[in-house]
Amino acid sequence: MPHATVRDIAREAAVSVATVSRALNGHSNVRPEVREHIEAVALRLGYVPHAAARHLSSAKSGMIGVVVPDLHGEFFSELLRGMDREASERGLYCMMMVMHGDAQRGVAALHAMRGRVDGLVVMAPQVSADELLAHLPRGMPAVLVNCAPGQSGRTELRIDNVAGASALVEHLIATGRRRLVHISGPAGNIDADERLRGAQDACARAELSLRVLTGDFKEPSGAAAATILIEEGADIDAIFAANDMMAIGAMMTLKRAGIVVPDQIAICGFDDIPLTRLISPSLTSASIDIASFGASAVARLVKAIAGDDDGGVEQRVPIVMVRESTGPALRGHRVQNPSSIYNEKPEQSGTGELP
Amino acid sequence: MPHATVRDIAREAAVSVATVSRALNGHSNVRPEVREHIEAVALRLGYVPHAAARHLSSAKSGMIGVVVPDLHGEFFSELLRGMDREASERGLYCMMMVMHGDAQRGVAALHAMRGRVDGLVVMAPQVSADELLAHLPRGMPAVLVNCAPGQSGRTELRIDNVAGASALVEHLIATGRRRLVHISGPAGNIDADERLRGAQDACARAELSLRVLTGDFKEPSGAAAATILIEEGADIDAIFAANDMMAIGAMMTLKRAGIVVPDQIAICGFDDIPLTRLISPSLTSASIDIASFGASAVARLVKAIAGDDDGGVEQRVPIVMVRESTGPALRGHRVQNPSSIYNEKPEQSGTGELP
DNA sequence: CTGGATCATGTAACCGGTTACATCAAGAAC
DNA sequence: GTTCTTGATGTAACCGGTTACATGATCCAG
Numbered sequence: 017m018p019h020a021t022v023r024d025i026a027r028e029a030a031v032s033v034a035t036v037s038r039a040l041n042g043h044s045n046v047r048p049e050v051r052e053h054i055e056a057v058a059l060r061l062g063y064v065p066h067a068a069a070r071h072l073s074s075a076k077s078g079m080i081g082v083v084v085p086d087l088h089g090e091f092f093s094e095l096l097r098g099m100d101r102e103a104s105e106r107g108l109y110c111m112m113m114v115m116h117g118d119a120q121r122g123v124a125a126l127h128a129m130r131g132r133v134d135g136l137v138v139m140a141p142q143v144s145a146d147e148l149l150a151h152l153p154r155g156m157p158a159v160l161v162n163c164a165p166g167q168s169g170r171t172e173l174r175i176d177n178v179a180g181a182s183a184l185v186e187h188l189i190a191t192g193r194r195r196l197v198h199i200s201g202p203a204g205n206i207d208a209d210e211r212l213r214g215a216q217d218a219c220a221r222a223e224l225s226l227r228v229l230t231g232d233f234k235e236p237s238g239a240a241a242a243t244i245l246i247e248e249g250a251d252i253d254a255i256f257a258a259n260d261m262m263a264i265g266a267m268m269t270l271k272r273a274g275i276v277v278p279d280q281i282a283i284c285g286f287d288d289i290p291l292t293r294l295i296s297p298s299l300t301s302a303s304i305d306i307a308s309f310g311a312s313a314v315a316r317l318v319k320a321i322a323g324d325d326d327g328g329v330e331q332r333v334p335i336v337m338v339r340e341s342t343g344p345a346l347r348g349h350r351v352q353n354p355s356s357i358y359n360e361k362p363e364q365s366g367t368g369e370l371p
Numbered sequence: 372m373p374h375a376t377v378r379d380i381a382r383e384a385a386v387s388v389a390t391v392s393r394a395l396n397g398h399s400n401v402r403p404e405v406r407e408h409i410e411a412v413a414l415r416l417g418y419v420p421h422a423a424a425r426h427l428s429s430a431k432s433g434m435i436g437v438v439v440p441d442l443h444g445e446f447f448s449e450l451l452r453g454m455d456r457e458a459s460e461r462g463l464y465c466m467m468m469v470m471h472g473d474a475q476r477g478v479a480a481l482h483a484m485r486g487r488v489d490g491l492v493v494m495a496p497q498v499s500a501d502e503l504l505a506h507l508p509r510g511m512p513a514v515l516v517n518c519a520p521g522q523s524g525r526t527e528l529r530i531d532n533v534a535g536a537s538a539l540v541e542h543l544i545a546t547g548r549r550r551l552v553h554i555s556g557p558a559g560n561i562d563a564d565e566r567l568r569g570a571q572d573a574c575a576r577a578e579l580s581l582r583v584l585t586g587d588f589k590e591p592s593g594a595a596a597a598t599i600l601i602e603e604g605a606d607i608d609a610i611f612a613a614n615d616m617m618a619i620g621a622m623m624t625l626k627r628a629g630i631v632v633p634d635q636i637a638i639c640g641f642d643d644i645p646l647t648r649l650i651s652p653s654l655t656s657a658s659i660d661i662a663s664f665g666a667s668a669v670a671r672l673v674k675a676i677a678g679d680d681d682g683g684v685e686q687r688v689p690i691v692m693v694r695e696s697t698g699p700a701l702r703g704h705r706v707q708n709p710s711s712i713y714n715e716k717p718e719q720s721g722t723g724e725l726p
Numbered sequence: 727c728t729g730g731a732t733c734a735t736g737t738a739a740c741c742g743g744t745t746a747c748a749t750c751a752a753g754a755a756c
Numbered sequence: 757g758t759t760c761t762t763g764a765t766g767t768a769a770c771c772g773g774t775t776a777c778a779t780g781a782t783c784c785a786g
Contacts, residue, residue: 019485019509021742032766037744045764064508066486068426069742072771077423079466079487087455093448100442100469109483111434111466114455128464130374131421131772132434153419154374235649264649271651294590294619295650296626376772387736392774400734424772427741486742 020061029057040065071131080317081133082112083125085140088234089261090289091306098310099137106318108134119143123151130156135321137161137313141206145170157320159313164206171320172329173313177207177286180302180334181214184256184284187300187336189222191343193254193282196226199241199266201233201258208233211258211286227252231262238262242269253281254342260285260292260301267299267341282342286334297340304334375416384412395420426486435672436488437467438480440495443589444616445644446661453665454492461673463489474498478506485511490676492516492668496561500525512675514668519561526675527684528668532562532641535657535689536569539611539639542655542691544577546698548609548637551581554596554621556588556613563588566613566641582607586617593620601628608636609697615640615647615656622654622696637697641689652695659689 022040026033031050039046039054040063046054071077082099084092096112103110111133115122122143129136130153137159140148145166152158160172188196198215201208212228219226229244231237238257242265245252257263263285267277277283277297285292288303309332319325377395381388386405394401394409395418401409426432435458439447451467458465466488470477477498484491485508492514495503500521507513515527543551553570556563567583574581584599586592593612597620600607612618618640622632632638632652640647643658664687674680 017509019742022744023742033743034745034767035765038765041744047764050764062509064482064485066427066742067483068423068432068486069771070486070744071423072421072427072773073742073744075771078483087448087452090445090448093442093445093451096448096451096467097442100467104469109466109468109487111464112451112455113464114459127419128422128433130419131423131425132464154372154417268649268651291646291649294623294646296623374772377774378772388773389737389775390735393735396774402734405734421772424741425774427743428772428774430741 020063079109079133081129081136083138094306095310098307099314102311102314126151135317159317176331176333177210178214181211182218183336185215185218188254195252197255198228199231199257199262235261235265238265239269242266246273255283257285260287260289278343300339300342302334303337304332375418384409434464434488436484436491438493449661450665453662454669457666457669481506490672514672531686531688532565533569536566537573538691540570540573543609550607552607552610553583554586554612554617590616590620593617594624597621597624610638612640615642615644633698655694655697657689658692659687
């Protein structure tokens with residue numbers, strides 16, 4: 017026996033399909049006893065509306081699409097979690113789409129979203145926003161997250177990578193470090209490029225040089241960079257990795273080589289994934305509260321779908337979370353510097369933020 | 372200007388909608404020059420098919436639904452990653468749905484899947500499979516992952532939690548530990564219950580007692596359990612936590628209290644999330660290769676959708692990955708025991724598996 | 727030259743909802 | 757009592773595809 021439809025209910029309840037539809041959607045112009053009868057019949061037949069049919073006629077799907085470059089690591093899982101939280105609070109569902117850095121795939125994905133979702137959150141740090149937007153289904157609302165800047169005047173969310181990276185490097189310098197290395201993300205990735213620039217800016221202001229090793233945002237590349245430094249016997253006292261995973265990879269490699277962090281070399285990352293608190297020494301990082309960042313993206317998308325989109329760029333300035341990996345002087349404390357972007361909110365040590 | 376439809380193309384190309392549909396779907400009975408012409412027109416008009424319309428008429432959506440209890444931590448992110456990988460290889464998209472342990476929500480979610488997805492992967496360790504299945508849209512293929520066993524004879528994937536937990540506890544005992552504590556997951560969660568039982572079985576066989584503290588699979592509850600043990604000054608030499616996050620929480624708390632792991636207390640977890648390799652000491656755990664587990668679930672779902680579903684229960688037996696946290700005798704090595712389920716595959720230290 | 731097979735194409739129904747508009751009954755105003 | 761308004765309900769079009777079936781052209785065998 018196939019699924020019950022509105023026509024089945026209409027026949028069974030001896031009313032028209034229009035009345036069934038109105039009754040089940042809570043329209044006011046249905047007599048109460050008729051409504052109750054229809055609801056009873058619907059329940060008896062086990063009626064469940066067919067989302068695609070509803071979507072087709074009402075032009076609303078109740079779904080939002082999320083395009084991310086990857087799913088590895090805690091950054092994306094936190095981002096998804098925040099998005100899902102916000103979406104489900106509004107009765108929306110999320111579908112996800114990983115583009116794996118492949119622009120070809122990305123375009124196909126965007127096309128596939130037509131007739132599936134009401135709007136898109138697109139995170140594509142490695143391709144130009146304008147290029148992607150050209151392939152967006154016509155009239156599909158979209159929020160861009162950390163895309164290369166375009167002319168489009170689209171709704172955008174971004175992380176102030178330059179400020180965050182500068183603040184981290186300034187923190188390293190303030191704690192006495194002078195011989196700095198940056199492990200960057202892949203060239204062409206806007207987050208990577210901006211974090212590199214922020215680090216370079218801060219070094220330039222302090223009249224220090226900065227050595228740069230290129231990574232790919234994944235943990236093994238941080239480990240590889242550390243191996244190079246160890247083998248060279250490089251004379252350095254601090255490493256700023258462009259994200260936490262590379263920082264962790266580097267730190268583990270240094271520890272295995274007998275180098276003490278932070279006494280001999282300080283390390284900091286970027287993103288402030290939950291993991292930073294769980295390793296030892298805990299990792300200094302720049303925090304944007306990833307989950308809440310994701311939630312904001314969805315919130316703005318919902319506004320855009322409703323049509324009251326302000327269309328501007330919202331920039332999040334990261335907060336430096338000082339932890340053990342850049343001690344020892346400040347070990348376990350936060351930098352208290354009211355004129356800076358450092359955080360001052362207390363954090364329970366080691367418990368993370370799992371609610 | 373709204374979106375182009377098949378009728379627009381038909382008018383523009385001076386053919387019928389049927390021919391357009393056939394041409395664009397690669398049916399053979401279309402004259403080559405007609406097909407080319409239609410494709411050219413479609414391209415010129417920027418035609419993108421409307422997924423909901425296609426779904427409605429063809430009864431195929433190209434989407435699979437994933438229902439998970441939570442999104443915290445690396446377990447779910449790895450699971451999703453594996454599912455997404457398998458799905459996208461087959462040209463399918465994933466939509467996800469978090470039930471947050473709320474059966475009410477879960478039922479609503481299952482209903483909402485009707486007309487949205489071609490099939491479901493449902494992971495619901497805390498509710499009965501039969502109860503959930505009762506609310507599945509009629510005829511919707513589904514694969515159950517780690518659900519409480521039901522009579523349904525449904526397609527199921529499960530982890531052999533009892534065997535995994537027993538093997539871990541046997542490993543602890545084999546390395547000389549005798550005063551064991553288990554930090555369990557929440558009661559009523561089938562994974563938690565089975566892991567507890569596995570641990571108890573192994574202890575009973577060795578004629579050892581096992582103290583049990585109840586946690587909730589999240590990191591702070593592991594930390595809390597450790598705090599209790601520390602404050603009591605409990606005389607113990609090993610902790611088996613029911614998952615890695617609680618093990619990590621416990622380990623960090625012990626370390627902060629000056630207790631040396633593994634010398635004074637050995638610790639092991641369960642799940643073998645990527646993180647186990649990145650902390651220090653690295654964490655012994657029972658591995659099922661979460662991503663591949665997720666991929667298998669999707670692969671079986673695809674078979675079920677195609678109709679050649681064998682309908683059985685597929686059980687994965689975890690492999691014990693011995694790492695530093697249960698040393699020192701075996702530190703950094705794997706247990707070589709051909710008659711057991713211990714792994715013998717070499718693992719590059721510290722690089723993780725990020726491909 | 728004609729009947730039947732083959733093939734490209736068109737017509738129209740259908741998937742399962744929503745909703746504009748028509749209809750009709752009941753109550754209000756005159 | 758007639759007309760106008762109001763409100764509940766029904767009819768049928770529509771969303772944008774797919775596809776069963778009808779049609780008509782072409783080609784071949786007899």
